[in-house]
Amino acid sequence: MMTGVLAAEDAALIRRCAADSERTGMLAAPVQELIHQRGWLRMFAPESMGGAELALPQGVRLEEALSAADGSTGWTVTLCAGAGWFTGFLSPELARGIVATPRVCLGGSGAPSGYADIDGDGYRLSGRWNFATGAPMTTHFTMNAVIRQDGAPLLDEAGKPRIRAFVVPAAQVRIEENWHAIGLVATASHTFSLDKVRVDASHAFDLVPGAAKEAGPLYHFPFMSLAFVTLAANISGMALNFIGQAREIIGRRHHHITQQPLAELPQVQQALARGPRELDEARTRFYQLLDAAWDQSCRGEHPGAAADHELQRASLDMVDTARRAVDELYPLCGLAAADRRCDSDIARAWRDLHTATQHALMLPFSA
CATH class of the missing domain: 1.20.140.10 (Butyryl-CoA Dehydrogenase, subunit A, domain 3)
Incomplete structure (x- = not known):
């Protein structure tokens, strides 16, 4: 069972690899392997879907300990495990398939810098999103997009463009290796883009009260x-x-x-x-x-x-x-x-x- 405690031997491995991770611009292979072995990227995914559904305070303490070992490792686990939390807002069938993906890693961007054009019972996604932490490891990308119909943005009750979140497999995404920050180098927080990629309506979700598909307190x-x-x-x-x-x-x-x-x-x-x-x-x-x-x-x-x-x-x-x-x-x-x-x-x-x-x-x- 996963806890909020980082084992001393795991912290030591992460520290030993930190320089190599920064030198190559992405987390070193032994660190990636450790992350997947420990299931840290599933820490906030629903237990019913194969995740750990770890209590939030335990997860936060683990993330702090990981960052104390190496900032890039902690930041990557945090952002990608946070995206894994989104599976609690997807349909159970889709969420179960994503969480069961070998070496699953969700990542993406919260900026609504793309569009989702309504296409029958689905959407066509286009846009460019910056700062996708863990991009080389990511198996599924999440992003926010403005909903459009016939080229015009749909408006919400406040008269602002309607924005929804989406998840797509990494195979449908183009990654631009353009992360050049002075720190968190090994997070490889690159830009990604989509060009008229069609997704089923089930790939859209909302992170608002009442939208969670799971009953646990983590998703509320x-x-x-x-x-x-x-x-x-x-x-x-x-x-x-x-x-x-x-x-x-x-x-x-x-x-x-x-x-x-x-x-x-x-x-x-x-x-x-x-x-x-x-x-x-x-x-x-x-x-x-x-x-x-x-x-x-x-x-x-x-x-x-x-x-x-x-x-x-x-x-x-x-x-x-x-x-x-x-x-x-x-x-x-x-x-x-x-x-x-x-x-x-x-x-x-x-x-x-x-x-x-x-x-x-x-x-x-x-x-």
Whole structure:
């Protein structure tokens, strides 16, 4: 049975492969194999369909631990397992077939940068979507598209273009290898496109209350809150990774003039204590709110808009605290933290964190 605990030997393998993953621009083969062996990409897929249907707080803790081992690994598992959650909103027959796919991996984009033209009892999908994390591993792509009829967008009750989500097999998708970010290099978050690909209506779904096909609390947890907590936990994990390495590096350094051990300087001691303490406090509050929201969801109670906002705000606060803690220690690490080589673990952790915080949801004022 899957748990929210990352085994020490699994974390060690991921760390050993991190440099190779970044060097090749995608997760190394041993890491991919481990991901599939552990079933992490099925962690949020319905148990009735062959998934683990892991309790959300356990999954979030696992994702944080994976990112603490390697940012690209944690981010890829998080985004692809998150797309696997969508199978709880598909017809059981379609979902069962997808989850049963050997080495299944769902990935895609939430941006509505394409169109779905109504074609009889199905749709024709066309468009181009950026930042599909795990693209080389992906067996099924998900995307949002504007619904059109006879070339004109259909409007919802608010007068805005109607948007639906879709899932298509990877064989129908064209991948453009154009991921060139400074961090999260091995996520291979490339662009993909479709050109008038026809899909059955069953391949369309909606991530709204009441649309879930599964009864479990995981599929009735608010989608936006789920997105916030999973992404924020990744950034927290990356910060924990950086801080652990920074402590070791700073402990070996001496002041360039006085030759006094850097870690003995009062201002350095304060920095080493302050950031990690504040991050620990932010993490404690974050997990308290997440656990409470999950408990309510398990009781069939929706926490309400105010509680959703509080959880999302705590997610952003944790991200901001993580970034500040890392950036306060960064100048104390010397050029080791600025090394662009793939085998510089601390520099890779810094690049990963600062790339992850560029995600649109992680804007400080977005919740």
